[in-house]
Amino acid sequence: MNEGFNCPACGKPLQTATVCETDLEVCLNGCGGIWFDAAELFRFDEQHEGINDPVLQKLLECPTAQVAENGEKRTCIKCGIKMKRHEYREGSGIYVDECYGCGGLWLDGGELKAIRENPAVLQSNQEREVMAKEFSRKVQDEARRRKEEEEARRRRNRHQW
Ligand SMILES: [Zn+2]
Ligand SMILES: [Zn+2]
Incomplete structure (x- = not known):
């Protein structure tokens, strides 16, 4: 299943993966990056969330996962504007690309795992x-x-x- 979106990091076609009843666009054949629509990431940013979902586990262990080079700004797959890069939660040290047009969020390969294991993210969520x-x-x-x-x-x- 492919709705015609291309990976904003490596340009390969994105695949749709259904995780916990949420459709995510995933770069399965490329860099392992994941696209989240507005506010979707909150459902998956803690380690206990979706722990029994086999698709999510597969994404987290994606063998092609890699963090693409920083520097170049990503373009939103939904609205085509340049995304802003910022720290996911203060003190996490993980920088994500967010579209201020639609609220979509792009994670490079491996970043979802890093976010889920990050103590600053957990603390910030609890606060x-x-x-x-x-x-x-x-x-x-x-x-x-x-x-x-x-x-x-x-x-x-x-x-x-
Ligand atoms: Zn990619
Ligand atoms: Zn957008």
Whole structure:
């Protein structure tokens, strides 16, 4: 199955691989790179994720996996614009190519494995989770406070009647 995308790193045709019900574009016959649509990588960036998925295990052990040379900017396979290279998570030391047009992400061969084994990625994910929980707690607190205020106001109004 090939939707006609070519590898942004080595130019070979990409293959579609279904991992945990997600379709990824993979450079199986070339450099071992993987294309993720926006936000898809979050499902696979920790070691325990997709651990029982045979396709994912095969991708991680892809014999052709190699990190392509840095320097040259990759072009997004979906929108054709130049991608930006940045560190995947602060302190990870792993640089990935991201498209600011569609949010797609390109990993060179071997980078998914490196990300999954990277302690900075795990720590950053955990911190994000804590922050998300704190944020939703604040939102709930604020909603409760407003409701109490509203009820107090209603009680005052009743007194005036
Ligand atoms: Zn390739
Ligand atoms: Zn794009």
